[in-house]
Amino acid sequence: MTYARARLWLGISGVGSLVVMATLALSYELPSSLLATSQQFSWTDVGQIIAVAFALNLWMTPFDYLGGYHFPRKFKKSSESFTHWGTKYIAAVIGQSALLVSFAVSILVAGQSWGLLGGLLAICGSVFVCLTTRSQLMRLKQIESKKATKLIVDALELVQSWKVSVPKTMIVKHHDVGFTGGIIGLGNKARIVVPEAWLHSMSKQQLASAIAGRAVAITSGSYTCGLLLAFLWNVIGFVLCCSHPTAGLTSVAALVTTFCWFTLWSFVGLLILPTVSRNASLKIDQTLIEQGTPTDLIFETAYSQDKMQDDEPDRPKLIEAIFHPIPSVSSRNQNSSRSAVGAWNVARTTLFFSWACFGVLSRAVHCNVGRPELWTMLPTD
Numbered sequence: 371m372t373y374a375r376a377r378l379w380l381g382i383s384g385v386g387s388l389v390v391m392a393t394l395a396l397s398y399e400l401p402s403s404l405l406a407t408s409q410q411f412s413w414t415d416v417g418q419i420i421a422v423a424f425a426l427n428l429w430m431t432p433f434d435y436l437g438g439y440h441f442p443r444k445f446k447k448s449s450e451s452f453t454h455w456g457t458k459y460i461a462a463v464i465g466q467s468a469l470l471v472s473f474a475v476s477i478l479v480a481g482q483s484w485g486l487l488g489g490l491l492a493i494c495g496s497v498f499v500c501l502t503t504r505s506q507l508m509r510l511k512q513i514e515s516k517k518a519t520k521l522i523v524d525a526l527e528l529v530q531s532w533k534v535s536v537p538k539t540m541i542v543k544h545h546d547v548g549f550t551g552g553i554i555g556l557g558n559k560a561r562i563v564v565p566e567a568w569l570h571s572m573s574k575q576q577l578a579s580a581i582a583g584r585a586v587a588i589t590s591g592s593y594t595c596g597l598l599l600a601f602l603w604n605v606i607g608f609v610l611c612c613s614h615p616t617a618g619l620t621s622v623a624a625l626v627t628t629f630c631w632f633t634l635w636s637f638v639g640l641l642i643l644p645t646v647s648r649n650a651s652l653k654i655d656q657t658l659i660e661q662g663t664p665t666d667l668i669f670e671t672a673y674s675q676d677k678m679q680d681d682e683p684d685r686p687k688l689i690e691a692i693f694h695p696i697p698s699v700s701s702r703n704q705n706s707s708r709s710a711v712g713a714w715n716v717a718r719t720t721l722f723f724s725w726a727c728f729g730v731l732s733r734a735v736h737c738n739v740g741r742p743e744l745w746t747m748l749p750t751d
Contacts, residue, residue, distance in 0.1 A: 508747070608727050
């Protein structure tokens with residue numbers, strides 16, 4: 371049992387158990403039996419939503435313990451003490467739960483006042499809060515030092531020699547070796563987030579290659595496309611989930627029923643969207659090669675990143691197709707997706723945006739279960 375397979379089975383168990391519970395709840399109409407059906411808002415509604423969030427957190431605790439503390443230590447991916455991990459974990463659970471509860475309450479209140487349109491407006495506002503919160507968290511963790519700045523400047527000079535236009539880049543501190551950073555912001559305010567660990571584990575050339583890939587994701591529109599598709603997947607899914615007979619937005623029982631249907635919708639996304647994410651990564655690789663980035667360097671960079679993740683450079687094709695939105699190193703070597711539909715990081719961005727719809731699968735997937743630093747910015751290229 372490798373680290374990668376241990377995490378994969380943990381993710382399958384976590385996601386699978388939540389999907390089964392949602393299915394059972396719908397089959398036996400448990401929300402209508404256990405929760406308030408009144409369409410007039412009261413503080414009891416808030417209490418019941420908090421109770422649902424508490425029950426979900428209680429269920430996720432053993433999975434989070436295994437994924438965040440036990441497996442990383444067992445496979446020597448972390449030497450973090452239980453106290454240190456536990457303190458961060460509890461703080462993150464409280465913070466995320468507060469957001470999820472507030473999002474659910476806002477949907478309920480808006481739904482009771484203005485129907486489906488009100489609920490959709492609440493979801494749009496919640497997605498904006500998610501994006502803003504993530505950006506602020508990254509800025510709070512930003513590092514500014516002469517040594518780090520020089521390393522980035524040297525890497526950016528190399529990127530520019532490949533004729534790649536680079537937006538502003540920021541370095542952030544972190545504890546989890548699996549943290550990959552990513553991209554934050556929209557339009558001209560988009561920023562590339564680089565993990566501090568990369569400055570020590572990658573060569574200047576590898577660092578430049580990683581930054582160049584994200585720069586191409588921005589300039590090509592693949593990053594924006596990923597955000598838009600992730601947003602639409604959640605909104606369209608939520609509308610469909612509201613259409614079921616016992617679902618809706620005007621009572622806690624109806625809303626939780628909607629959330630159960632949305633869990634099943636999110637599960638469908640876990641099966642479909644990883645392929646779209648992988649295609650985008652492979653297209654970016656090809657663009658870099660065409661613009662002068664050495665092919666071997668792209669693969670070396672992917673291998674270096676993989677060592678800090680699951681350390682699984684080669685995977686069975688079926689497992690990768692279903693569970694992995696980031697192509698393996700061997701898949702990059704066999705790049706054949708130039709004409710396929712792709713949107714950068716759409717699979718994991720969809721999970722992050724699902725917070726706005728009380729998405730419960732975002733914390734259960736294998737890449738970030740039990741790893742609070744990765745909850746708002748899931749691993750990517």
